[in-house]
Each structure stands twice: as structure tokens, then as C-alpha cells.
Amino acid sequence: MPPLCTAGYGLAIGNWEYFGGAMYLFxxxxxxxxxxxxxxxxxxxFPMLKYANSAKRKRTSRFAMLVAVVVxxxxxxxxxxxxxxxxxxRDFDSFVKSDIENNDNLWLQRKDDDLDSDNKIIRLHFNGDVSDEMVSALQNDIHKYESIKDFELIINANKTRSADRLMESLxxxxAESDRKDNVIDRLQKQIEELQANISNLNKVIESKSTDQNAVSFSSLSRDAKIKFSDLEYFGYAKMLESKDFINIDTITVANVRWRVQLTDSMVYVKERNLQKWLKNELKVDTVFIKRN
Incomplete structure (x- = not known):
């Protein structure tokens, strides 16, 4: 609203503060x-007006300058x-944000009369008890801010915490617990999917690494452990060899490791039995046993 309109409105309602402020602005x-x-x-x-009376001109200029300064x-x-x-x-907001809101032990309730700049008083209303040590710490912290370091700090605290705030915390x-449970459930599903993918990949690897007459390595190793309980390590593979460096033969080699408590004679007997069993299972004529 323009100043003269505001002045007229102030006169109409009898508000001299409105009228005076509007006329001052005008x-x-x-x-x-x-x-x-x-x-x-x-x-x-532009050419200036020539005054016949220079003294009068100076008085007019001085009067105009005085009015401008007074206004x-x-x-x-x-x-x-x-x-x-x-x-x-600015300093009060910085003090509240840095020293109060970042402190999890303090629950501040903002009110309109928190900052009384006319009387240089800061009133803080807390929802919960505030210890004497905390009050002293806040009084020391306020001296870090240049504009409000001389303000008096008044702490108003309740002896019991608000039920509403407790419910909010609960x-x-x-909500945080539900979020973590959802994350755990998603991770569990991902683990199960990864395990299924690993199992499928193992089957693909076995199918590609063996021919039509070969058996599953996982089944073979499991049966070998059942039949020969003293086995600690078992593995087998097809290996190419050449005795005359012209003809190439494919042989089956099994790597095994037995329990150290077995004597050499017992190991020899078990390896012979294992060799016969592997020939039958793998449908091959020759199996070489190597100790790992």
C-alpha cells in the first residue's frame, strides 16, 4: 500500500502509529x-537558477540539508x-543448532519468547530434566558467539519427559526395526538366489567338463567318502599323455589323501580297492591313483 494511502487508513481507524510511520516514509x-x-x-x-540574493540561497541550501539530515x-x-x-x-540460531539440537540428551521446545533482544535474555524451554553440568556447559558455549555472549541464559526444564516425545522415540x-527386518529379508532372498545360481553353475560346469559316460563328480566324491571313510581329499580328472610324442592317450587320474594314522600297507590295500571301484564307476579300463 502506498504511504499516503496508509496514512489515510491510519487516520480513518484512529491509529496514529500507522499515520506517523506512513508520513515519515512519504x-x-x-x-x-x-x-x-x-x-x-x-x-x-543543466543551467542553474541565478539567485539575486546569494545569502538567501545559502540559507535555503542549509535548511534543506538540515531537514534531510534530521529525516x-x-x-x-x-x-x-x-x-x-x-x-x-543469526548467532542464536547457530547456538541452538550446534550446541542444542545436535545433542541427543536435550529436547528443546522452541517458543516465540526464546530470544529477548531488548532485555538481552535467552530463555530455553526443555522437555525433560537438564542437569547442572549441562546448564554450565550451555552457559560456557554461549560465549563462543560474539553477538549474544553477554545475554543472560535462563533454562526452563521439566522433571519428567513428555509422553509424546517418548512415544515418538518408540x-x-x-520403524527402524521394521526397516532392518526388511533389509535382512531381502538379503536372505538374495543369498538363496545366489545359492541356487551357484548350484546351477556347478551342474553346468560338470556337464561341460565330462562326457556322456561320465558321472557327476559331486555324487562320485560323496560315494567315495562313504565307501572309504579314511579319505580326506579326493579328486579326479581326464589327462592326455603321449609316450612316443605321436600318439595321444586319455587316462583317468585320481588324486587322494588319506588319514595320516594309516600305515603304508593299509594305504596300499585301500588304494587298490579304490582303483577297482573307480574303474567300475567311471566305466574305464585304467585309473591311476596319485597321493596328494
């Missing part, structure tokens, strides 16, 4: 418009006051 606007006009005329070098003084004071208020607000705990 006066400032008028003076600065006149000052801007004067500067533009000077810049464009500007309240504006300057208001600007400085607002600037200082903004510094108070709800957050339940």
Missing part, C-alpha cells in the same frame, strides 16, 4: 526524489537496530 521518499533530481541535473549540466537520523537508527537484531538472531525405534 517524507523520506520525497527528499530522496528531490536529491536524485538534483544529482541528475548536476550530471547533465535520515531515524532511518539510520532503524537500520542499525535491524542490523543488530539480525546478528542476534515409534522411530519400531
Amino acid at each position: 517524507t523520506i521518499n520525497t527528499i530522496f526524489i528531490a536529491l536524485a533530481t538534483f544529482l541528475v541535473l548536476k550530471l547533465l549540466r 535520515m537520523l531515524p532511518a539510520i537508527w532503524t537500520f542499525l537496530t535491524v542490523l543488530q537484531e539480525s546478528k542476534y538472531k 515409534d522411530r525405534a519400531y
Whole structure:
């Protein structure tokens, strides 16, 4: 709303504060418009009016300057006051955010009268008990902020914590627990899928690494362990060999390791039995046994 309209509204409702503020703003606007006009005329070098009485001209200029200074003084004071208020607000917000909200042991309840800049008082309302040590720590922390270091700190705390805040904490705990359970369930499903993929890959590897007459290695190794309980390691593979470096033969080689408690004679007997069993299972004529 323009200043003159505001002034008229203030007169209509009998609010002299509205009227005075609007007229003051109108006066400032008028003076600065006149000052801007004067500067533009000077810049464009318009010819100035010649006064016959130079003394009267000087008095007029001085009077105009005095009026401008008098009008500007309240504006300057208001600007400085607002600037200082903004510094108070900035440091107070920094103090609350850094030293209170980041402290899990403090539950601050923000209110409109937290910062009283006129009386230099900071009132903090906490939902819960605040120890004397914490009060001393907050009083020391406030001195880190230049604009509010001289403010008086008043702590208002309840001896019992609010049931609403406790319920909020409990709800957050339940929500966090549900979230973790969901994550665990997803991970469990992924593990099961990976295990199934590994099993399928093993079958593919076995099918590609053996011919039509070969048996599954997993079944063969399991049966070997059942039949020969002293086995600690078992493996077999097809190996190519050449005795004359011309003809190539395919032989079956089994790698085994027995329990160290067995004597050499017992190992010899078991290896002969294992060799016969492998020939029958693998449907081959020759099986070489190698100790691992």
C-alpha cells in the first residue's frame, strides 16, 4: 500500500502509529526524489537558477540539508537496530543448532519468547530434566558467539519427559526395526538366489567338463567318502599323455589323501580297492591313483 494511502487508513481507524510511520516514509521518499533530481541535473549540466540574493540561497541550501539530515537520523537508527537484531538472531540460531539440537540428551521446545533482544535474555524451554553440568556447559558455549555472549541464559526444564516425545522415540525405534527386518529379508532372498545360481553353475560346469559316460563328480566324491571313510581329499580328472610324442592317450587320474594314522600297507590295500571301484564307476579300463 502506498504511504499516503496508509496514512489515510491510519487516520480513518484512529491509529496514529500507522499515520506517523506512513508520513515519515512519504517524507523520506520525497527528499530522496528531490536529491536524485538534483544529482541528475548536476550530471547533465543543466543551467542553474541565478539567485539575486546569494545569502538567501545559502540559507535555503542549509535548511534543506538540515531537514534531510534530521529525516535520515531515524532511518539510520532503524537500520542499525535491524542490523543488530539480525546478528542476534543469526548467532542464536547457530547456538541452538550446534550446541542444542545436535545433542541427543536435550529436547528443546522452541517458543516465540526464546530470544529477548531488548532485555538481552535467552530463555530455553526443555522437555525433560537438564542437569547442572549441562546448564554450565550451555552457559560456557554461549560465549563462543560474539553477538549474544553477554545475554543472560535462563533454562526452563521439566522433571519428567513428555509422553509424546517418548512415544515418538518408540515409534522411530519400531520403524527402524521394521526397516532392518526388511533389509535382512531381502538379503536372505538374495543369498538363496545366489545359492541356487551357484548350484546351477556347478551342474553346468560338470556337464561341460565330462562326457556322456561320465558321472557327476559331486555324487562320485560323496560315494567315495562313504565307501572309504579314511579319505580326506579326493579328486579326479581326464589327462592326455603321449609316450612316443605321436600318439595321444586319455587316462583317468585320481588324486587322494588319506588319514595320516594309516600305515603304508593299509594305504596300499585301500588304494587298490579304490582303483577297482573307480574303474567300475567311471566305466574305464585304467585309473591311476596319485597321493596328494
